[in-house]
Amino acid sequence: MALHKRHPVGYFKCSRGNCRTKSLISRAAGTWFEGVKISFPHVFYIMYCFAHRFTREGIYRENYVSVGTKLSSATISDWYSYCREAVVIFQLDHQEFKGKIGGPGKVVQIDESKFGKRKYHKGRRVxxxxxxGMIEDGSEDLRLEVCSDNVRSAEVLIPLIRKHVHEGTTIRTDFWRAYECLPEYGYNHEKVNHSDPDNPFVAEDGTHTQRIESHWRVVKRFFYKDNYNNPANFADVIVEFL
Incomplete structure (x- = not known):
């Protein structure tokens, strides 16, 4: 097998017998770099920018790559999509490998939050x-799921909970009515009433959801440069955060 140098990574060609008539094989075949049409320095630079969440303007402003042509807007968008797809595939496979959270004797706090902006920056409608969001007490294994059709009914929330949380778990939530049927699915259900004027954050028996609620600020800070209302890749960015 002989190695032949050719832009950008070279290729292999077998010189034995009938192999001489076969196609050349790129060294990048089957790798992240297969089919790359831009320079390797630009590939590494875009990966760096994605990891640091640079905007398109930031990519142009901080571009220290002097080889090749200037990156186009379409190229940047495509490579950001490639990077995000790789992250999503890894995270979903990793999450499936780890399995569900909770179990008998364990507590999982659950809460929903709206990611968005007030229309025209006015009023209360978001x-x-x-x-x-779901997180087990004593664990950092945060689970996030985007509610399908932008609905937080029992028909939407319960399947998501069953997907991530073992039966027999003690689940702590607020008084949102969609959670009322949790005992029917084998969960112990404890609630905190945020409308209680005396104990809005911690119930008399100690039940609270403060841990999952505190995570919303961290998650939303991750989105501060993005448009919450853009539905195109919102679910993927949620996975990217995880």
């Missing part, structure tokens, strides 16, 4: 996406 346009955006409902996200369900």
């Amino acid at each position: 346009e955006g996406h409902w996200v369900l």
Whole structure:
């Protein structure tokens, strides 16, 4: 097998017998770099920018790559999509490998939050996406799911909970009516009433959801440069955060 140098990574060609008539094989075949049409320095630079969440303007402003032509807007968008797809595939496979959280004797706090912005920056109505959050006490394994059709009914929330949380778990939530049927699915259900004027954050028996609620600020800070209302890749960015 002989190695032949050719832009950008070279290729292999077998010189034995009938192999001489076969196609050349790129060294990048089957790798992240297969089919790359831009320079390797630009590939590494875009990966760096994606990891640091640079905007398109930031990519142009901080571009230290002097080889090749200037990156086009379409190229940047495509490579950001490639990077995000790789992250999503890894995270979903990793999450499936780890399995569900909770179990008998364990507590999982659950809450939903709206990701969005007030229309025209006025009023109380928020346009955006409902996200369900779940985290086990004593664990950093945060689970997030975007509510399908932007609905937080029992028909939407319960299947998501069953997907991530073992039966027999003690689940702590607020008084949102969609959670009322949790005992029917084998969960112990404890609630905190945020409308209680005396104990709005911690119930008399100690039940609270403060841990999952505190995570919303961190998650939303991750989105501060993005448009919450853009539905195109919102679910993927949620996975990217995880």
